[in-house]
Amino acid sequence: MDRIAIEGGNPLFGDIPVSGAKNSAIKLMAASLLTSEPVRLTNMPRLADTRLLGRLLQRFGCGISESDGPDGQQTLLHTPEITSSFAPYDLVRQMRASFNVLGPLLARTGHAKVSLPGGCTIGARPVDLHLKALEALGAHIDMHEGYVFAQAPRGLKGGDITFPFVSVGATEHALMAAVLAHGTTVMHNSACEPEIVDLADCLNAMGAKVSGAGTKTITIEGVTSLKGTDWAVVCDRIEAGTYAVAAAMAGGEVRLTRVRPDLIAVLLDKLVEAGCEITRGDNTVTIKRGAGRLRPVDLTTDVYPGFATDLQAQFMALMTLADGESVIRETIFENRFMHVPELGRLGADISVSGGEARVRGVERLKGAQVMATDLRASACLVIAGLAAEGETTVNRVYHLDRGFENLEGKLSACGANIRRLKGDSPVEEDE
Template structure:
């Protein structure tokens, strides 16, 4: 497997173009199954997860073409004919978002056979909310040999669905299913993440009738057919937040081109409290630190608009060198502290107490060979390596390629001494 090497101690200075959001691009791709006309997505990130989902959509029957630009791709998906309503284990086990084809397939074909999902090992993340929601819309569902078998011979019907907890995946799935259902569907306690709004706006441009975008209550009036559309994927707030944390970690100054501050304001607020300078303007965010030591800040991960769980590991890396003690509480996933033992290899002082991590800041980190356990932990280890004395080697970086586009190239352009070593064949 590839590894990434970092010689720490260099300040970051320059501009980083923020890629299209992975967590918007993937559901937008599945939404293309709702119509037999082409859907064009611009500002698409070049990620392993995008390639994996493309394989699955190809199996289902979508023709996919990609035009490469300077910093992003343009992808056209045309699911004129659905050749298969089965999403096989071999693909779904690689990427959790592929399970989201369940909603569009049920809406358009009235049947689906989808393997239970895989993805990062950061907790159980059950799919019962997806299933219960579709059942309220009239679907008959069985679990057989690791597959969800769903059918609605007479089509899905509108329903009022209140989720007991906020679930991004369930909101995506039920939102897409409702666009072609008969009557009105109301999703209460729906996820409010910017990526949900991005998908909803694309669906509206395809002819869907959706009210309440950006709120916790979505009203969808089903239509008979959706049509072609062109849509630009929003900037990746998690990538932007990761580079903002990296700039604060190194004491540098970085402008995040294309970032929308409102989409990750909770993270920016925490960085301000830690001592970083944050300035935002239309289409860009600037992060700087003048060299003074960071201050410890407590964080609790929450659903949007709270502090995102996808930045928890990166922020923990930052707090390892802050003055004082910070308490980081993880409320979203029960198994998302696997990076702690790897950060300890740098000399970090972290103790775990259930869903809380107490981080006692140290004066400096020292380089070490480390191994990534999941996508966001990979970024945390790179952030630690940027500040550590000596040469750090981050192994098992295939996780990183699932969600960060050319991270070593973007950091190198800002002065980081970082490079990738290809695995020997």
């Protein structure tokens, strides 16, 4: 199993290009099942998650090819016919978002059998909202032996869906199913994330009739079929935010390119509050930090446009070196402080009570062996290692490979002393 080793203490200087959003790309790939025509996705990240979903889509009859085009990395997906509507446990368990193939398969073929999902262990994320939304569209749902059996032999029908709480995955799932339903669907209390807007805009380019994406109420007028399209994946705001925090942690001056500053505005405001200098361009963000210590900053995670839970761990790493105490409240996932003990191995002073972490800044961190527990925690530990004295080795970086494309290459190009170590980790898996 690969590891990443970081020799801390090097400030970062240079440009970091931001890749296409993982959380958008995988839903766009699933949406390609809704048409018999080719869908070409550009600005595509090459990640473990996109490759895993690609293998699942191939089981359904989807042909997939990757190449480099004039607009960067691209993936061509073409499913002229759904040859199977069965998504097995061994693939779905590896990535939660792969469960979202259920809606497109059901909408196009009228039936599907999909395993219940897996993914990062960051708390309970039940799929009941997904299934209730599909039932509101006329699907008949049965569950047994760990599988969801969904049927709509006469097609899905438009309906009224009210989510009891905001769910990105359920909003995206219902949206993909409803575009081919008969009649009009109205979704209330929908998630507003930019990735949902990207999905809706791509579906509209395919011939769907979706309005209101990015607001709490989304309306979908069902159509009988969709066509193929070319679509550029929106930039990854979590990757952009991660590198912004890395620059603040290590010091120096880094310019993010191919980014939309508006998508990480809340994070950038927090970095300014911490004492960083931020310059926003049309599609660039420059982060500069001087020699002084950072100021402590409190934050509370929230659904978009609030502070993203996917950036909480990274910002906590930054606050470990602040001059004072910060309070970080996590409101989205109940188990998303699993990185705290690992930061403690580097010398951080953090105490957790329920959904609140108190981070008392220290003057320095010291390198150590640490263990990644999930995707974003992996990035948090790399960020901490950039500023720690001596060498930090992050084990179990397969988590990191799920969501960050060439992280060590992008950071080393800016002066970080970071390298990937091949082979088994010396740290036991169940420690």
